[in-house]
Amino acid sequence: xxxxxxxxxxxxxxxxxxxxxxxxxxxxxxxxxxxxxxxxxxxxxxxxxxxxxxxxxxxxxxxxxxxxxxxxxxxxxxxxxxxxxxxxxxxxxxxxxxxxxxxxxxxxxxxxxxxxxxxxxxxxxxxxxxxxxxxxxxxxxxxxxxxxxxxxxxxxxxxxxxxxxxxxxxxxxxxxxxxxxxxxxxxxxxxxxxxxxxxxxxxxxxxxxxxxxxxxxxxxxxxxxxxxxxxxxxxxxxxxxxxxxxxxxxxxxxxxxxxxxxxxxxxxxxxxxxxxxxxxxxxxxxxxxxxxxxxxxxxxxxxxxxxxxxxxxxxxxxxxxxxxxxx
Ligand code: FAQ
Numbered sequence: 001x002x003x004x005x006x007x008x009x010x011x012x013x014x015x016x017x018x019x020x021x022x023x024x025x026x027x028x029x030x031x032x033x034x035x036x037x038x039x040x041x042x043x044x045x046x047x048x049x050x051x052x053x054x055x056x057x058x059x060x061x062x063x064x065x066x067x068x069x070x071x072x073x074x075x076x077x078x079x080x081x082x083x084x085x086x087x088x089x090x091x092x093x094x095x096x097x098x099x100x101x102x103x104x105x106x107x108x109x110x111x112x113x114x115x116x117x118x119x120x121x122x123x124x125x126x127x128x129x130x131x132x133x134x135x136x137x138x139x140x141x142x143x144x145x146x147x148x149x150x151x152x153x154x155x156x157x158x159x160x161x162x163x164x165x166x167x168x169x170x171x172x173x174x175x176x177x178x179x180x181x182x183x184x185x186x187x188x189x190x191x192x193x194x195x196x197x198x199x200x201x202x203x204x205x206x207x208x209x210x211x212x213x214x215x216x217x218x219x220x221x222x223x224x225x226x227x228x229x230x231x232x233x234x235x236x237x238x239x240x241x242x243x244x245x246x247x248x249x250x251x252x253x254x255x256x257x258x259x260x261x262x263x264x265x266x267x268x269x270x271x272x273x274x275x276x277x278x279x280x281x282x283x284x285x286x287x288x289x290x291x292x293x294x295x296x297x298x299x300x301x302x303x304x305x306x307x308x309x310x311x312x313x314x315x316x317x318x319x320x321x322x323x324x325x326x327x
Contacts, residue, residue: 025226030156033099041225044218045155046100048227050107053093054118057111058292060086062126063135071129078175079132085172089165096157112297120278121204123286130183130190134197136176138205141243144169145235146209154226177246184250198247199255207278209236237267244268 012020018038024031031037060083067083070076094104110116121139126132144166151162183194210216210232222228230238244254245268253259259270280286 022225025154029154030159031154032156040221041227042100044222044225044227045158046097046102047218048222049093049097049100049158050102050110051117051119053090053097053107054111054116055122056086056090056093058118058122058296059139061292061295062122062124062288063132065126066129066132069129070132075132075179082136082172082175085168089161089168092161092165093158096155096161099157108300112293112300114284114293117282119208120281120286121201121208123281123288123292124200124204125288127200128193128197130180130193130197131200133176133179133183133194134201136172136174137180138176138198138201138243139208140169140172140176142205142208142239144173145239149228149230149235152229158227180252181250184252194250195252198252202254202256203273203277206236206240206273207281209233209239211275211278240268240270 017036021031021037021041031041063079063086064083067076067079070079094107097107098104107116111118121142126135147162147166147169151159151166153159153162180194180198183190213219213231213233216232219228219231223231244259247254254270256270259268261267262269281289284290
C-alpha cells in the first residue's frame with residue numbers, strides 16, 4: 001500500500017505539525033522512520049525500545065544459567081532455542097531503535113555503564129530447574145500481554161518487530177506452561193518444585209507491568225500517541241485474571257493469601273505489590289543486579305576481538321574496493 005507523503009512545507013508551525021501528526025495516529029496510520037515526529041515521541045520510543053532490547057539481552061542470563069543443567073536432551077534443546085530467540089529479539093529491537101537516530105554503541109554503552117534500565121524481573125535468581133518453566137509461563141506470559149498491545153503501536157518498525165517477537169514468545173510461554181503442568185501432575189517432589197518456582201516468580205512477574213497508573217509518569221504521553229493502548233494496571237489485571245484460575249486448576253496457588261474472586265467486578269484481586277522492593281530493584285539494588293551487569297560487561301569484553309576483526313575486514317574492503325583474498 002502506498003504510504004502518505006510526510007514531507008512538511010517549512011511554513012507549517014510546530015503546532016500544526018503536531019496536529020497533523022496526531023491526526024495520522026487517530027486515523028490508525030503508522031509513523032515511519034523518515035516521517036516528521038515530535039521530539040518527545042522520538043525520545044519516548046528510544047527510551048522504551050532500547051530498554052526493551054536490553055531486557056531481551058539481559059533476560060538470556062537467568063535461563064542461560066540452566067542450559068548445562070537441563071534434565072534431558074529435549075529440555076536442553078528447547079531451552080537453547082529459547083535463549084537464542086531472546087538474542088534475536090534484542091537484535092530486532094536495537095535495529096528498530098536505530099531507525100530513530102540513536103546508535104547501537106550509545107545504547108550498549110548506556111547498558112554497560114549501568115545508566116540504562118531493563119526489566120526488573122531479570123534481577124532475580126533462578127534457583128531451581130522449575131524456574132525455567134515459571135519464567136516461560138509467567139514472565140513470557142506477562143511479556144506477551146504487553147507486547148500484543150505494542151504490536152498495535154503507532155510506530156511502524158516497533159509494531160512490526162512485536163508481531164514477529166510475539167509469534168516466538170507464544171512458543172516460549174507454551175513450553176513453560178507445559179513444564180509446570182507436567183510437574184504439577186508429577187511426583188510430590190516435582191509438585192513442590194513447581195509451587196516453589198511459582199512462589200518465586202509471581203511477584204516479580206506482576207512488577208513487570210510497571211507502577212500503578214497514577215504513578216506512571218510516561219503513560220499519559222504514550223497513550224496519547226498510540227504507543228501504549230492499554231495502561232500498566234489494565235494489563236496487569238488481564239494477567240492476574242488469566243493466571244490465577246489456570247494455576248488453581250492445577251492445584252497450584254499464587255503466594256498471596258488475599259487473592260480472591262470479586263463477583264461484582266468479575267476480576268481476581270490480591271494484596272499490594274511491594275513497591276519499595278520494585279523501586280529498589282530498578283535503582284540497581286536487586287538480588288542479581290550486580291551479577292547481571294558484570295556478566296554483560298564480561299560478554300562485551302569477550303566479544304572485543306570479533307568487533308576488531310570485523311572492523312579490520314571492513315577497512316580492508318574499503319581500501320581495495322573488494323573482499324580481501326583468503327590466504
Ligand atoms: N522494570 O512511567 P512508567 C521480556 C520504569 S521483555 C524496569 O510506567 P512506562 C522477554 C520505566 O522504564 C520485558 N523498569 O514507564 C523475555 C520508567 O523509567 P524511565 C520488557 C521499569 O514506559 C522473557 C519508570 O519505571 N518489556 O520479558 C519497570 O510507561 C523471558 C516509570 O514507569 C518491555 O520493555 C520494570 N518492570 O511503562 C526475555 C516492553 N516498570 O525510563 C527473556 C516495553 C517501569 O522513565 C526471558 N516497555 N519501569 O526512567 C513497556 O511496555 C513500558 O516501558 C513498561 C513501563 C510497561 C515496562
